[in-house]
Amino acid sequence: MPQLDVNTFLPQVVWLVITFTALFLLMWRVAVPRIADLLEARQRRIEDNLDKAQESKKEAEETLAAYEQAMNEARAGANTHIAEATARMSGEAAEREAELALDLSARITAAEDEIAKAVNDAMDNIRVATIEVTAAVLERLTGEAPAEKSVAKAVAKALDSAPKPEGR
Amino acid sequence: MAAGQSPLSQFEIKRWVPIEIGDVDVSLTNSAAFMVLTVVAIGVFLILGMRRPAIVPGRWQSMVELSYVFIANLVKDTVGTEGRPYFPFIFTVFMFVLVGNLIGMVPYGFTFTSHIIVTFTMAMVVFLGVTVIALIKHKIHFFTFFMPPGVPLIMAPLLVPIEIISYLSRPMSLSVRLFANMLAGHTLLKVFAGFVVALGLFGVFPLAFVVVLTGLEIVIAFLQAFVFTILTCLYLNDALHLH
Numbered sequence: 001m002p003q004l005d006v007n008t009f010l011p012q013v014v015w016l017v018i019t020f021t022a023l024f025l026l027m028w029r030v031a032v033p034r035i036a037d038l039l040e041a042r043q044r045r046i047e048d049n050l051d052k053a054q055e056s057k058k059e060a061e062e063t064l065a066a067y068e069q070a071m072n073e074a075r076a077g078a079n080t081h082i083a084e085a086t087a088r089m090s091g092e093a094a095e096r097e098a099e100l101a102l103d104l105s106a107r108i109t110a111a112e113d114e115i116a117k118a119v120n121d122a123m124d125n126i127r128v129a130t131i132e133v134t135a136a137v138l139e140r141l142t143g144e145a146p147a148e149k150s151v152a153k154a155v156a157k158a159l160d161s162a163p164k165p166e167g168r
Numbered sequence: 169m170a171a172g173q174s175p176l177s178q179f180e181i182k183r184w185v186p187i188e189i190g191d192v193d194v195s196l197t198n199s200a201a202f203m204v205l206t207v208v209a210i211g212v213f214l215i216l217g218m219r220r221p222a223i224v225p226g227r228w229q230s231m232v233e234l235s236y237v238f239i240a241n242l243v244k245d246t247v248g249t250e251g252r253p254y255f256p257f258i259f260t261v262f263m264f265v266l267v268g269n270l271i272g273m274v275p276y277g278f279t280f281t282s283h284i285i286v287t288f289t290m291a292m293v294v295f296l297g298v299t300v301i302a303l304i305k306h307k308i309h310f311f312t313f314f315m316p317p318g319v320p321l322i323m324a325p326l327l328v329p330i331e332i333i334s335y336l337s338r339p340m341s342l343s344v345r346l347f348a349n350m351l352a353g354h355t356l357l358k359v360f361a362g363f364v365v366a367l368g369l370f371g372v373f374p375l376a377f378v379v380v381l382t383g384l385e386i387v388i389a390f391l392q393a394f395v396f397t398i399l400t401c402l403y404l405n406d407a408l409h410l411h
Contacts, residue, residue, distance in 0.1 A: 001176055002283075003351070008181035009285045010193050015200030016286055023207045023264055028256040031214045035236045038221045045223060 130155050175358035179282055199280045206267045239397065246401040250408050261290065262397040269350065269389030282350035284343060291343035294400050302407035313410050342399055349392045353385045
């Protein structure tokens with residue numbers, strides 16, 4: 001078995017030590033630090049990008065919050081405006097209504113006055129006509145002109161005792 | 169390979185360039201040449217992979233990074249953060265054994281890990297190294313390692329010798345495991361390859377077996393490199409943390 005040939009041990013061990021040491025130095029001084037640096041740089045870059053993404057997300061959230069706040073403010077403002085306008089309009093409407101009611105009642109009063117006046121005038125005319133008719137009838141019946149004063153008195157008495165027109 | 173040769177002849181050491189310094193034989197043997205080739209192959213692999221390091225790696229770079237991260241995670245899982253300073257050594261051990269095993273799978277190649285003296289030397293370096301690390305770190309407390317905690321004192325005369333023997337046999341098991349796997353696999357391959365010609369037409373059966381066995385041997389090349397590395401890590405963990 002060639003493995004047990006003691007004469008071959010020394011050159012193998014010597015070359016093993018040489019090659020292994022060379023490889024170890026290569027690894028220790030060159031390869032491992034380089035690979036480690038590279039992996040670290042990559043890790044850092046990934047973390048950087050993650051941080052940036054986090055920041056962007058935060059910014060977006062802030063923007064959204066600001067937008068929502070603005071929207072809420074605008075909505076609140078609009079509601080206030082609507083409430084104000086409603087209040088103002090209902091105030092105006094009430095005022096106008098009150099004015100209208102006042103105007104209408106004034107007109108009604110004026111119209112009633114006119115009616116009352118017309119009724120009085122009519123009554124006066126009737127009175128005069130009645131007095132004339134009564135005087136004429138009495139003259140025809142008695143043949144002499146009655147005293148105008150007593151006729152007027154009698155007519156007034158008769159008219160006043162007569163039923164008044166409905167309404168006022 | 170000529171017929172009639174022993175299946176073990178593939179393991180013969182040939183002095184390609186006989187060199188002697190004083191009385192010391194430092195001839196460049198086929199074994200030494202393949203060690204040099206292994207180191208060159210690893211160097212080329214690393215240089216190719218890291219020639220233009222990019223944030224987004226290419227194929228070669230991915231393989232370099234993959235092997236690095238694989239061993240880095242192994243060290244982190246078995247030893248913890250204290251294992252970081254020893255990572256270059258462990259990575260070297262892994263790559264050296266792995267590439268040595270794989271180059272040995274190339275036909276007409278030589279597997280230097282199939283020689284007990286090579287694996288034993290590496291195992292002894294690991295063994296002496298972790299023992300020195302443990303002695304420096306724990307000083308006299310290192311010897312409590314041979315007396316597991318919670319064991320009644322009366323058991324000590326029995327347990328301590330067992331623990332010491334188990335500790336001293338570590339370089340044996342570490343080196344023999346790798347050496348025997350390589351020796352057995354390559355011998356078996358050669359034996360069945362011999363049947364291919366001897367059986368004539370029926371040689372296709374041993375040929376198919378050799379093909380399958382070659383695949384298995386490549387898996388074993390990875391596995392044994394991994395086992396050697398993980399045991400190194402475990403010994404280092406024992407040295408740093410005792411129990």
